Amino acid sequence: MIRLAPLAALVAALAGPAALAQEPAARAQIGPRPFHLVDTMKPGPVREALRACGPERPYTVRDFSISHRGAPLQFPEHTVEGVKAAARMGAGIIECDVAFTKDRELVCRHAQCDLHRTTDILSRPALAAKCSQGFTPADPATGRKASAKCCASDLTLAEFKSLNGKMDAADPNATTLDAYMNATPRWRTDLYATTGTLMTHKEYIALVKSLGRKFTPELKAPEVPMPFEGSYSQDQYAQQLIDDYKAAGIPPADVFPQSFLLRDVLYWIRAEPDFGRQAVFLDEREGGGFDTAKPETWSPSMSDLAGRGVRILAPPLWMLVAPGPDGTIVPSAYAREARKAGLDLIAWSLERSGPLESGGGWYYQSVKPLIDRDGDMLTLLDVLHRQIGVRGVFSDWPATTTFYANCVGAP
Template sequence: MKPVLTLPLLIGSLILLSGCNSSDSKANASEATPSDGDQTSVQLGPRPYFLINDMDEGDLKSALQACESKPQTPSDFSIAHRGAPLQFPEHTRESYVAAARMGAGIIECDVAFTKDRELVCRHAQNDLHTTTNIVAVPELNAKCTQPFVPADAASGTPAQAECRTSDITLAEFKTLNGKMDAFDPDAITPEAYLGGTADWRTDLYATKGTLLSHRESIELFRKLGVKYTPELKTPVVDMPFEGDYSQQDYARQMINDYIEAGVRPADVWPQSFLLGDVIFWVNQFPEFGEQAVFLDEKPNDPDNISMAYMEDLTRQGVPILAPALWKMLALDGNQKIVPSEYATHAKAAGLDLIAWTVERSGPLNSGGGWYHQSISSAINNDGDTYTVIDVLAKDVGVIGIFSDWPATTTYYANCMGL
């Protein structure tokens, strides 16, 4: 992946919670819609420096510290996972703009479909009840697969709701406000149910979350000067939807949005957890299929880490494999983080690799949670984020890393010349 060297001016003068670092150049402020000729600087804020200062002493820490005054530019190595959801409501305009400001060269729109078969940016087809205010909008809550039901303390029954993009139309979807992905299981009112944000995240930027259709995300990303990695979300409804909207119709529609917008295939990394979607793109849209990404969530049992498994993927035409980062990492006899057998076999089979997701586990002082499960005994401070990134980049050889806070990966990419 080649770094993008400039970033078009963002709408307005967004200022991140993390603020500007002294090494950042000042951004121009404008109320106008960004154009291809406008430019602005990358602003990382204090978090990368906080993580570096928290690292164990060693060569990597010294190398990263030596880059503190280096100018920052966007990098395709830095992939924004749902925008910048560590602090901004995911898959909202505000989250995407924040990610671009932090130098993400590629931004993700997870793609789901509405009742009228329009494509929108949501992490799951059935997450509107936790990522938007839908349960507090009576006329739309009533359309949910499971409208809000309050908790019953007497029986110990938690609050319930399930609201799908396919429950409502695009026009109705656009009236909703995005929020931090959370809910309060003890809520007895819809308004209380909207709470529950993890204490290591924040609701500071959740006062406004502008939802986007897939086509609107394409236009926004073009203006921001970033590239695209749409993920076709696995439907929770039976397909064909309503009897005549098939999985292939859905997969085709997503790619056609880029074709109709005149986006270069080389700027798009379409993703899916369904191998059939990836093979469909490889065969039906070969130019887009060259960068199709298979999101692999299979357990690390012997059959799923073997050379035979990896070679079978390459025979079917899969170019890029993207597992959770823990699947590509292991510990040697000295408790040093090293590439796993899975990663070694994937590279030997000729597969490119992308990792997900750093900055999603909260503080790492207790092992790093699910995303670091294969190396948890070697994770004991927030600075270990950079140790993980370094092993993924240098030893595993990934071509990009998803992050919930792209400033972290942008800093590493610039420091290491990626």
Template structure:
């Protein structure tokens, strides 16, 4: 039976005692590590047992191998021990909340371009590559209704910029991922996500996605959008301590702190200012002001939390030290998004790239983040990798 009918899949069921499984990947990474105390410690934990940990934030489900923000991906993340499950929240044309990484990513994460009746509703229709210009399309949740959204299938995020047909365009899965489980991922509404995660007894981290349409959208304001996301938890009597609302927009964080303080105290400011040297410096300098305004949780890309010292050793960065000095909690993103690390790891390892030579170095970086930076948790595209580490060191609960 197709995976899109996850209701009939045994992995969807909720046994009284879930057997957490980390699979082969952590052991592959361990074998690839340099010899030393960290490797020995991690090897000593090889037989578990493993349990869920709220140190482990599921990033888009289990997006390394499953289509992101699908029920199948969430089921895999739960099985791998993620204690906190993410739903990136966007809105449809009829102002209903759904799980998507971006408001306008349907053309790369679903089969919308193959659904001719819905493809015609996309903001920008498919245009083939021609005369040196890449293929393009733009399909947004706000282009379609909730009912139409629910007819789509999730696929692995990716596209082929050299495509001359829709089929070629959709065939762009990155080399380090797989289409093996991309048969027809079951898309989820925000409400469905809440009900499922609640039934598992896990924690929530919904991210209010920055709109890619002008706001207000048909009278729908940013403030109402932010409030609607929180209202979904309040209407179900979800304990705010189980919810970690996120946003890249400071205004959203401040809104929750002021208007929904029980949720706002755990609001996670996703800090993308660190992407440039000037932005990194300004972000570091602004941390005391953020703390003074009530922001208690910072979440930068994890490259911003480490650097190399004069001896070439990986150590906490100035940003990390400033955040801890201000009493901030830190949640880092996103583990397992880099593919092979043999060339330095690129974006997520850019400040320590000279010390990154192979995949096993992932655990070296995670160890610095956990033991020296003192992060509360880390988002991962393959939660099992972080679950193994968290269980070995007794992190989370």
């Protein structure tokens, strides 16, 4: 006999994000990918421990799992669809990179001038005409690469909102506009990329709040002279970001504002201390003598950062690890000194590199000789958690970090 669920239970099941947010430990849908990654790991105790976490067990939302731009392994970045996917996969914290439009409204974009790569603007003649630089095809005869430059600050908010998001890609060798735009890497997909819904920063706040998740907005470095149009300063830009959370009634403890510019982090620490105590300084130092193994090349030093009120440091994956003497991945001097100075660490970004059979590219550069399969990202994740003690990891596919966090008991 078929038994029908009570009406109240059915209504709750269909209630969507609000019902999900009310659960004390919201369930996560992690799908088959984490188990595939475990299957491809090298034999060893980490693999065996993770294999013990089967698909039949419940998985719950974890703050250790931080959504990088939504879920851009398969969904266009910084779209409503990507944010919802990240929440369903158990990301406890979801990112919005913040840029500004011509009328100084905040929107979610990875860079101020990436619309030619991440939206359909070039196929919309009236809007493409507003781009800082229109499409120029490649010229094989001269070696000229295809190019374009379309910025959020080229458009009003209304114009920005009329665009559709697409997968982040552009072919520099394209001789036609279609080829330039249709360049999604083979390890991503366009299956969900036809109608990506762009978001303002305020819309992102409302959506993430409805999903019961926390926020990590990144103030993107402007690609236009500041003050913008002579009157919109960097500090006004940084303050506007915080003001949006205050207006929405978001507790400061739920917000982790980020910037690659130390001046922004120090501004928040000084002007908005309730938010500033969780401000994240993004560190991407390369060149200029910087060496993760040599503290004397770091400026400012870890102790200097801590002394100025910085509490959370977020470098790319490769800066936190190094090859060990026995052919294993171990914490780098950079990681050890950061923890010694009392700094919390967040790493970025897992699953950004595509297949890892050839060393993992930029994100794995410090341990490239040790990387030869996709399962190695879980090995690296285990070092970040167990040996370094990072508080979270950004991922382009949050199900992977959600799975790992549940298996090992990370928060």
